[in-house]
Amino acid sequence: MAKNSDNKTTNTTASVLKENAPPGRHSLVLRLGCMLMVTTAALHSADKVVGGGDTWVAMACGRYTHGPWAAQQENRTVQMKVLDGVDLHLTQRDFMGEFSRPFNPESRKIGNVLRRFGWALQEAMGKTPDKTGHENIENVGWINQNWLTHAAFYAFKALGADNPIAENPFGESLIVLYKFLQAILTALFAYWTARELGAHPLIAALVVAFGVLLSRSFIDLRPNISSILYAIITVYLLVRWRNGKYRSMFWMIPVMILWANVHGGFIYAMMLFVLAGGAYAVHAFAGRWQVLFLLGGLACVTVIVMSATGTDKFDEILRGSQQTIKKIDNQKILLSQAFRTGKLSSMEYDNRIWRLDRDLKPMYQQDFAIRLTRIFAILAVLSMLGIIACVLWRLMRGNPSELFFPIQRRSLKYLAVGGGCVVLIPWFFSPFGLENLVHPLLVATGAEGKEWREVAEWLPIWQPHGFGNARYYAPFLILLGVTLVVWWVLRARAGGSVVPAMRRRPSDESSDTGPKVDLAHLAIVAITVAMSIQSRRFIFLGGIIVAPFLAVWFTDVVNMFSARRSKLPRENAVAMRSRFLVVFAWTTGMVFAAIFIACVWDTYFRPPIQGPQLSMFRRMVGISDQPVRAMEFFNANHLQGVVLNEWTHGGFITFHQTPDPKTGESPCKVFMDGRAQAAYDIEHFRLQNHYRTFPENMDMEEFHQKLQTKGLNLALLDMYSSSSDDLQTLFARSPRWVRLYSDQRYVIYADIEDQRNADIVKAFANDKLIWPEDILHRYNQGLLDIRSPSPDIVRRGLERLMGLETDEYLPIQYQAVWGAAKHLDELDSARIYCQRELKRRLDKLESGERFRGFEHARAVRELLEFLEKDARDQGQIHQSQLYQRQAADNQERLDYYRNEREGLFW
Numbered sequence: 001m002a003k004n005s006d007n008k009t010t011n012t013t014a015s016v017l018k019e020n021a022p023p024g025r026h027s028l029v030l031r032l033g034c035m036l037m038v039t040t041a042a043l044h045s046a047d048k049v050v051g052g053g054d055t056w057v058a059m060a061c062g063r064y065t066h067g068p069w070a071a072q073q074e075n076r077t078v079q080m081k082v083l084d085g086v087d088l089h090l091t092q093r094d095f096m097g098e099f100s101r102p103f104n105p106e107s108r109k110i111g112n113v114l115r116r117f118g119w120a121l122q123e124a125m126g127k128t129p130d131k132t133g134h135e136n137i138e139n140v141g142w143i144n145q146n147w148l149t150h151a152a153f154y155a156f157k158a159l160g161a162d163n164p165i166a167e168n169p170f171g172e173s174l175i176v177l178y179k180f181l182q183a184i185l186t187a188l189f190a191y192w193t194a195r196e197l198g199a200h201p202l203i204a205a206l207v208v209a210f211g212v213l214l215s216r217s218f219i220d221l222r223p224n225i226s227s228i229l230y231a232i233i234t235v236y237l238l239v240r241w242r243n244g245k246y247r248s249m250f251w252m253i254p255v256m257i258l259w260a261n262v263h264g265g266f267i268y269a270m271m272l273f274v275l276a277g278g279a280y281a282v283h284a285f286a287g288r289w290q291v292l293f294l295l296g297g298l299a300c301v302t303v304i305v306m307s308a309t310g311t312d313k314f315d316e317i318l319r320g321s322q323q324t325i326k327k328i329d330n331q332k333i334l335l336s337q338a339f340r341t342g343k344l345s346s347m348e349y350d351n352r353i354w355r356l357d358r359d360l361k362p363m364y365q366q367d368f369a370i371r372l373t374r375i376f377a378i379l380a381v382l383s384m385l386g387i388i389a390c391v392l393w394r395l396m397r398g399n400p401s402e403l404f405f406p407i408q409r410r411s412l413k414y415l416a417v418g419g420g421c422v423v424l425i426p427w428f429f430s431p432f433g434l435e436n437l438v439h440p441l442l443v444a445t446g447a448e449g450k451e452w453r454e455v456a457e458w459l460p461i462w463q464p465h466g467f468g469n470a471r472y473y474a475p476f477l478i479l480l481g482v483t484l485v486v487w488w489v490l491r492a493r494a495g496g497s498v499v500p501a502m503r504r505r506p507s508d509e510s511s512d513t514g515p516k517v518d519l520a521h522l523a524i525v526a527i528t529v530a531m532s533i534q535s536r537r538f539i540f541l542g543g544i545i546v547a548p549f550l551a552v553w554f555t556d557v558v559n560m561f562s563a564r565r566s567k568l569p570r571e572n573a574v575a576m577r578s579r580f581l582v583v584f585a586w587t588t589g590m591v592f593a594a595i596f597i598a599c600v601w602d603t604y605f606r607p608p609i610q611g612p613q614l615s616m617f618r619r620m621v622g623i624s625d626q627p628v629r630a631m632e633f634f635n636a637n638h639l640q641g642v643v644l645n646e647w648t649h650g651g652f653i654t655f656h657q658t659p660d661p662k663t664g665e666s667p668c669k670v671f672m673d674g675r676a677q678a679a680y681d682i683e684h685f686r687l688q689n690h691y692r693t694f695p696e697n698m699d700m701e702e703f704h705q706k707l708q709t710k711g712l713n714l715a716l717l718d719m720y721s722s723s724s725d726d727l728q729t730l731f732a733r734s735p736r737w738v739r740l741y742s743d744q745r746y747v748i749y750a751d752i753e754d755q756r757n758a759d760i761v762k763a764f765a766n767d768k769l770i771w772p773e774d775i776l777h778r779y780n781q782g783l784l785d786i787r788s789p790s791p792d793i794v795r796r797g798l799e800r801l802m803g804l805e806t807d808e809y810l811p812i813q814y815q816a817v818w819g820a821a822k823h824l825d826e827l828d829s830a831r832i833y834c835q836r837e838l839k840r841r842l843d844k845l846e847s848g849e850r851f852r853g854f855e856h857a858r859a860v861r862e863l864l865e866f867l868e869k870d871a872r873d874q875g876q877i878h879q880s881q882l883y884q885r886q887a888a889d890n891q892e893r894l895d896y897y898r899n900e901r902e903g904l905f906w
Contacts, residue, residue: 030585031201033582034191036585036593037209041187042188046179046183048219050620052623053648057654058221060096061096062157066158070090090432092140092142092143097680099671100675101140113434139681143436145436145678146264149226152178156172165655165658169616187212190548193236193548196240200551201585202585211476212547214472218536226263227265235272242518246411249418250417252417272524279519279522281412282519283404458535461533461539468536476543476546491517529542608850608851626649629776643670649718654666668714691727692724700733714750716746716748718745720745736753737751739783741769744809775804778800781800783816785797785798785800794820797820802833808855811858814859834867838863841856844856860893861891868887
């Protein structure tokens with residue numbers, strides 16, 4: 001075994017490029033330029049508008065920790081009581097959801113914790129555990145593993161504000177700064193890790209920039225982003241330990257104290273230390289039998305990667321693809337016919353087409369899936385061939401122990417210290433104690449975890465309708481696979497002694513010039529890639545963790561190619577190349593900076609599409625996707641009870657209510673929110689999915705009974721959500737539920753027979769409701785009037801709707817006008833109204849007005865649909881064709897504004 005003198009190891013990955021590194025003055029400037037490149041790439045990766053539902057969840061939970069409400073509750077841990085001393089109050093009793101898991105003190109006992117963990121392992125192995133006599137111990141209450149992030153977010157939000165619910169540009173800007181700072185540190189630690197591994201600075205910067213930029217649509221204002229930062233810091237410390245800086249492991253103490261309290265992703269640290277501990281034990285103790293461990297370990301890696309990419313599902317995909325695609329096309333034709341005949345509105349048509357693509361097409365989305373799985377299958381086979389060739393070469397020509405990175409046995413005790421930190425600190429330094437440690441393991445290994453991971457943000461990367469943009473991750477993985485294959489081939493051909501392998505020789509006499517194999521790095525990359533392929537939420541993790549290793553392997557490839565040259569470049573050539581690298585690094589960094597500045601200006605400071613009055617924070621979290629005015633209506637009319645809500649709105653609904661000063665609870669509890677498995681059991685998750693799939697022709701008595709069983713007296717639904725299409729149809733059909741409120745996107749229903757709604761129903765009947773804006777009052781009153789059996793009241797409602805002059809797109813307005821005019825046999829007035837509205841909207845679009853451009857384009861599309869169908873019905877073929885041409889032109893505008901609204905231009 002090669003010895004490591006002075007606690008340092010020789011890093012053979014830095015050969016030709018490192019020996020020919022730029023001269024001193026160029027070296028420093030180059031490194032600064034590379035860090036500029038990485039920093040600006042990180043800034044651009046974090047400037048995208050990404051959904052912020054969980055940001056509001058964090059602030060709602062943070063407000064509760066800053067209040068005194070939890071301090072007097074029972075069954076609190078010692079750690080919770082310690083935190084009371086710094087005015088942070090936590091509990092396992094939930095304040096937010098009506099149906100979250102109840103706390104059971106029996107579940108906290110170590111024996112019961114281990115029993116639950118054993119059940120999860122049995123379920124993971126496909127067995128059904130025997131829970132006889134212990135069924136109740138699964139109710140563990142709310143495990144708030146993100147409590148420190150929650151407390152920080154609310155502290156930022158409330159800083160300097162009398163009313164934290166209202167917009168607070170100063171405090172909210174601190175949250176944005178927090179996001180940018182984390183992104184920069186994450187990218188820089190990835191760069192520093194690559195440099196510690198021996199990667200060339202420019203290669204390290206380029207690969208890390210690629211890894212962070214491809215993750216752009218997955219970097220949002222959520223606690224899980226903190227996990228990526230602490231994960232790369234952990235990898236950085238492991239690399240420093242491997243390079244002989246053993247005391248770096250003690251830095252795992254503060255890292256884990258923070259990580260174990262900001263997010264439950266600290267379980268990844270356990271995976272890292274298990275992989276590193278096992279691999280480096282092989283390095284230190286296995287001797288010349290390391291080759292067998294290498295073959296066995298990398299065979300397992302190949303199986304993991306191929307399994308993660310779905311290779312075993314080729315036959316299923318190929319058998320069902322053509323039949324399924326044909327079925328989808330047929331259903332689209334039927335929907336198109338229904339739209340043409342007027343049986344579907346434009347909004348219903350859009351929603352059902354989207355729902356069809358989401359629910360059926362991903363099942364057999366063969367093109368991208370098959371390409372990706374074939375690529376990985378080929379690369380895996382080629383990689384294995386390279387490994388075998390390398391091993392056989394070394395067995396025939398040299399000592400196989402020289403193939404592996406040397407690890408001193410005494411250094412493993414420091415690694416054990418780090419491993420102890422990642423297990424013990426989450427247990428003892430969290431307010432939730434042992435439950436904090438076990439909960440993520442249960443979710444990761446239990447059968448229920450598979451169901452939780454079926455939501456959009458956890459879908460595999462080949463699913464087209466999953467959360468975020470995963471298209472740039474495939475080239476990154478292809479680059480990784482190609483680099484590894486070339487690395488193995490060149491490593492197998494690296495120069496070595498012709499002394500037979502059976503003869504021992506000192507390592508310092510070795511003529512081996514190839515880089516060393518590190519089993520831990522291969523294992524870390526393999527498991528991270530597998531996680532990111534199976535669940536797109538881990539793409540950011542994959543891009544950051546894999547980048548340093550890809551950079552050093554790419555550097556090795558360049559080094560091994562260079563080493564094969566007969567002579568080294570001349571000194572002046574080195575100097576010229578140094579100047580070129582410096583210029584390239586600084587130029588690339590400034591280009592990224594220019595892109596970042598342009599993007600931030602375009603999205604946040606130029607007259608924006610979401611309104612100039614919004615702060616940067618509110619635009620960044622997509623405030624227009626939250627029920628802002630609906631919650632103003634909630635608060636103004638003092639609604640209370642239990643609300644059936646969209647999953648992504650739970651945090652916003654809770655945070656934008658004034659909590660009870662005695663209990664901290666909101667007047668209206670939510671049915672579901674983004675905390676998912678941390679607060680709700682799997683049965684409730686299944687129930688909320690069941691509620692979303694009620695058939696629109698469901699019996700009304702059954703519908704009412706299901707709502708009453710859960711005590712629901714209110715519903716706040718998103719009209720653009722295809723998952724609630726049929727549910728909204730049921731509410732509209734119900735004689736028991738009335739529509740209290742409707743705006744450009746959201747609708748509120750109330751049960752008129754529920755006593756909790758007595759006051760609001762009375763105010764509704766007497767037109768005494770309090771409205772956020774007068775135009776919403778007139779709009780909703782008009783919608784109510786046109787449903788009356790009295791022609792005079794219908795006419796009054798029609799006049800109210802036609803008298804509304806607003807730049808907002810109210811999706812029910814035009815449909816209601818046309819229907820009421822048809823009912824009253826006054827279509828001429830409806831035609832005149834639609835023509836006037838069409839001209840007004842087109843003038844807005846022609847003026848280039850950015851604000852509400854998307855809404856204007858949607859309004860134009862709907863107006864043209866009504867007018868085109870009416871012209872066709874009247875036999876006006878020429879006019880109908882004119883409207884069709886206008887609709888085609890408007891579709892380009894609609895696509896433009898949709899892309900701009902979703903940030904796809906950047």
